[in-house]
Amino acid sequence: MKFGFIGLGAVIETAYLPALKRLNVPLEHCYGFDVDVSRAPDGIQRCESLDALLAMKHEMVLITTSSLWHLPVLEQVLRSEVPRIVVEKPVAATLEQLAHLQALLAEPENATRILALDHWxxxxxxxxxxxxxxxxxxxxxxxxxxxxxxxxxxxxxxxxxxxxxxxxxxxxxxxxxxxxxxxxxxxxxxxxxxxxxxxxxxxxxxxxxxxxxxxxxxxxxxxxxxxxxxxxxxxxxxxxxxxxxxxxxxxxxxxxxxxxxxxxxxxxxxxxxxxxxxxxxxxxxxxxxxxxxxxxxxxxxxxxxxxxxxxxxxxxxxxxxxxxxxxxxxxxxxxxxxxxxxxxxxxxxxxxxxxxxxxxxxx
Incomplete structure (x- = not known):
């Protein structure tokens, strides 16, 4: 599976990558992007921009940015052809963002693509x-x-x-x-x-x-x-x-x-x-x-x-x-x-x- 992470902060290095390695998931098709160029975890092929990552036609994208950026990033991903979008908790960071998210989810094709995730x-x-x-x-x-x-x-x-x-x-x-x-x-x-x-x-x-x-x-x-x-x-x-x-x-x-x-x-x-x-x-x-x-x-x-x-x-x-x-x-x-x-x-x-x-x- 070709998949990408948007946001390469601590949760990637301390949680996702160790879990993927224990599950023996091949990482040769794992890509990522972060606005902070210093974030480049081993095992993830870094893209130079979000547009570049989305142009790769991933089967799944995981949004693992800071919470305030979940919704703006999600809106950009929805304009791509990615069929499966996973958003880390919390799915949005303000009540205003949640109201806007519900408007996006009112479109049936969006509702089937977006999974709000909490690992618990x-x-x-x-x-x-x-x-x-x-x-x-x-x-x-x-x-x-x-x-x-x-x-x-x-x-x-x-x-x-x-x-x-x-x-x-x-x-x-x-x-x-x-x-x-x-x-x-x-x-x-x-x-x-x-x-x-x-x-x-x-x-x-x-x-x-x-x-x-x-x-x-x-x-x-x-x-x-x-x-x-x-x-x-x-x-x-x-x-x-x-x-x-x-x-x-x-x-x-x-x-x-x-x-x-x-x-x-x-x-x-x-x-x-x-x-x-x-x-x-x-x-x-x-x-x-x-x-x-x-x-x-x-x-x-x-x-x-x-x-x-x-x-x-x-x-x-x-x-x-x-x-x-x-x-x-x-x-x-x-x-x-x-x-x-x-x-x-x-x-x-x-x-x-x-x-x-x-x-x-x-x-």
Whole structure:
């Protein structure tokens, strides 16, 4: 497959390229462009302009620029003949951009070409439990079994919780500093609004929640309120502050009528690392998926009984294999679903951006 990346920043080197190499995807037909000429990752053949990249008639283009540039780049790609366009999260960066995006998607030929991606939508272990079938790549621990369907409808669910609590380190002043999600090295960037946790990592948790509930027919009705938001040093975000990034946040709301809560923290310290969801059922059963080291842990908790499965591998690798590449691509195995995935991502980003407006005031 001939494919191209537009935007060659850190996510390419720390996530995409390692995943492609682990999946043994040939890179001789992998091209890229970035306005920053210093960005030239090994393995990607760099094009001199975006027009030059698009003229190569790629089978797929992935938009991996900074979020504010997703929509302008997408508009240019739509004028080309590229049949499959994948846009990294968040699919757009402002409410105005989202409204314009929806106008573009109103054209049927556009809606079938554009997949709004969040790699956590491939973290589908709880969704498999909800469907009543666990795929063979999940390894059961002793006695683990799914003996009967656990859920018949959304009415069986009491609430859903999500969390992304990232480990962090400390600088020479003893202040918390974020760690790169892929390398574990200190993240030297100074994050500013709008790149705080609400939109930066809240998208991941909502995508995992939404795809899980979509198995039962959940719609895109999503409403969020903010319980608390603090900056990197633990200070509240003041109304009117449109500069300081949120370092942590607690969200509450409803998704398709199901109560939800989300905890986000880029500075959870050495005890961080929890990344997943919990689904609470009316009969007391809890379905849980979390990261553990380099893999996933899936559990059914019923009173004193715990059924557990594990799955090794990076999330980006799983996402590329299950959603983007070859015959497993959503464009191939479920083309009629591509627009639905994109609309779910739009609903999530819309709710998060509205929350930022409530937190900081109109801006």
């Amino acid at each position: 939508m491939a973290r589908d272990g709880v969704a498999q439990l909800v469907r009543g079938e666990i795929e063979n790549d999940w390894q059961p621990e002793a006695g683990a079994a799914l003996v009967s369907p656990l859920i018949a409808s959304l009415a069986d669910i009491v609430k859903i919780e999500g969390y992304l609590l990232e480990p962090s380190g400390f600088n020479d002043k003893g202040e918390p500093v974020a760690l790169n999600f892929a390398t574990g090295e200190p993240d030297t960037r100074t994050l500013k609004h709008p790149d705080g946790v609400i939109v930066d990592i809240g998208t991941h948790v909502l995508a995992m929640m939404h795809e899980t509930l979509a198995v039962l027919g959940a719609d895109n009705q999503l409403a969020l309120t903010l319980v608390e938001a603090k900056d990197r040093l633990g200070h509240p975000i003041a109304k009117g502050d449109i500069a300081t990034a949120e370092g942590s946040a607690h969200l509450r709301g409803q998704l398709s009528g199901i109560p939800l809560e989300i905890w986000l923290n880029k500075y959870a310290g050495p005890a961080g690392g929890q990344k997943g969801i919990r689904l609470y059922l009316r009969d007391g059963t809890v379905l849980s998926q979390d990261r553990l080291g380099a893999g996933e842990v899936l559990e059914i908790l019923q009173s004193e009984n715990v059924h557990r499965w594990t799955l090794n591998g990076a999330v980006y690798e799983r996402c590329l294999a299950r959603c983007i590449l070859g015959e497993n691509s959503l464009f191939v195995r479920a083309p009629e679903q591509v627009s639905h995935f994109t609309q779910r991502r739009i609903a999530e980003v819309t709710a998060l951006l509205q929350l930022q407006q409530q937190l900081r005031g109109p801006h």
